[in-house]
Amino acid sequence: MKDCIFCKIAAGEIPATKIYENGSFFSIPDKNPKTKGHSLVISKKHFETVLDLNSTLGSELIDCIKGTIMKLMKAENFDGFNVINNNFEAAGQIVKHFHVHIIPRIKDDGLEIIA
Ligand code: 5GP
Ligand code: ZN
Secondary structure, eight states: OTTOHHHHHHTTSSOOOOSEEOSSEEEEEOSSOSSTTOEEEEESSOOSSGGGSOGGGHHHHHHHHHHHHHHHHHHSOOSEEEEEOOOSGGGTOOSOSOEEEEEEEOTTOOOOOOO
16 A cells, blocks of 8 residues: 555565564564564555454464464564553554554563553
């Protein structure tokens, strides 16, 4: 979609270092990381929210989330991680192209996550 930053990254028009990728999703480091290793799993096609994804994409989405976390675990030390997906503005979605945040956590790091 025109003027969508994640579509441009998906198309290779804006360079980004991919952490993991499969047929339908890829992951990259977040440009404003909330913790060390904060990454985004992004759909290759433009979907606005999780409601727009066909359920058949579920296994590839989980594969990309897990593959990304495994890669991060090899590079960084962390004790846990949050997997977060914001949908619509009221829930904090700024980029209107489906993505999932993976936020590595260290015990007592003080980061406040709403859930
Ligand atoms: P949202 O609030 O929409 O769930 O989060 C969007 C995320 O995308 C934010 O954490 C923001 O830092 C990240 N982001 C926005 N533009 C870019 C970009 O051009 N490159 C990367 N790597 N991350 C981006
Ligand atoms: Zn897009």
